[in-house]
Amino acid sequence: MRKAVKKVFTALIVATAVTVTATLDTISPVAAQGFERLLQGAYQSFAISNLSDEQEVALGKQINQQLIARGQIRLSGNRRINTLVNRIGQRIARTSDRPDIPYTFQVANDKAINAFATAGGYVYVTTGLLQATNGSDAQLAGVIAHEVGHIVGRHALDQMRKATLAQGITGALGVDNRLVVNLGVNLLQRSYSREAEYEADKLGLENLVRAGYPASGLPDFLRKLERGGGTPEFLSTHPSSPSRVERLEQIIREENLDRRG
Numbered sequence: 421m422r423k424a425v426k427k428v429f430t431a432l433i434v435a436t437a438v439t440v441t442a443t444l445d446t447i448s449p450v451a452a453q454g455f456e457r458l459l460q461g462a463y464q465s466f467a468i469s470n471l472s473d474e475q476e477v478a479l480g481k482q483i484n485q486q487l488i489a490r491g492q493i494r495l496s497g498n499r500r501i502n503t504l505v506n507r508i509g510q511r512i513a514r515t516s517d518r519p520d521i522p523y524t525f526q527v528a529n530d531k532a533i534n535a536f537a538t539a540g541g542y543v544y545v546t547t548g549l550l551q552a553t554n555g556s557d558a559q560l561a562g563v564i565a566h567e568v569g570h571i572v573g574r575h576a577l578d579q580m581r582k583a584t585l586a587q588g589i590t591g592a593l594g595v596d597n598r599l600v601v602n603l604g605v606n607l608l609q610r611s612y613s614r615e616a617e618y619e620a621d622k623l624g625l626e627n628l629v630r631a632g633y634p635a636s637g638l639p640d641f642l643r644k645l646e647r648g649g650g651t652p653e654f655l656s657t658h659p660s661s662p663s664r665v666e667r668l669e670q671i672i673r674e675e676n677l678d679r680r681g
């Protein structure tokens with residue numbers, strides 16, 4: 421367990437003790453009630469990974485509200501780039517292995533080159549990432565398809581489940597839904613496991629082709645970041661690039677994804 425995560429948990433445990441009797445101040449009572457109802461019966465941490473789609477979307481919505489309310493994400497009001505990201509995102513969501521939930525694609529005002537996904541169809545790309553794709557729809561689609569792969573694999577829920585198990589605070593999740601939301605907010609920009617990253621890559625590549633984008637968009641983008649030097653955020657929270665690019669290209673060859681793109 422990393423130190424930072426441990427710290428978060430210590431804070432969460434303390435927060436739980438305090439908030440069990442306190443009123444919810446950051447989540448609107450109506451929304452919280454709805455979410456509590458949704459979570460009824462969902463007791464203990466392994467239930468996190470067995471949430472219904474409806475429950476997961478409700479959880480994602482609350483995490484999203486908190487990210488914005490706490491200023492952790494500042495949404496861009498630029499209509500042109502929002503339209504672009506949403507158009508590509510919805511096209512990819514439709515052909516994904518999980519097309520039946522609503523997807524919300526948003527642009528964060530942030531120079532760092534990054535993209536992330538949380539529970540329930542919420543995907544974020546930064547203005548820095550958009551700039552780095554340099555107008556290439558294929559590269560942007562590659563990154564978005566990878567993030568949608570995290571949604572398909574329910575990786576945020578899996579990460580939350582593992583984190584709670586590691587701390588032995590499973591029972592607390594049935595007590596205070598705010599803990600679950602806090603967990604999602606605090607884990608958002610942390611790395612998923614390498615296994616989850618590889619799965620998102622594979623799902624993303626296959627989906628890109630179904631959506632009509634070249635599968636090469638994702639490895640092309642990663643290679644470009646490598647050539648640019650430095651350590652962009654996207655690479656620091658994702659597996660290191662050389663092996664990842666090789667692996668992506670291997671999947672493209674083995675599954676003949678280059679011919680269909």
Ligand SMILES: [Zn+2]
Pocket residue numbers: 566567570612617620658
């Ligand atoms: Zn990822």
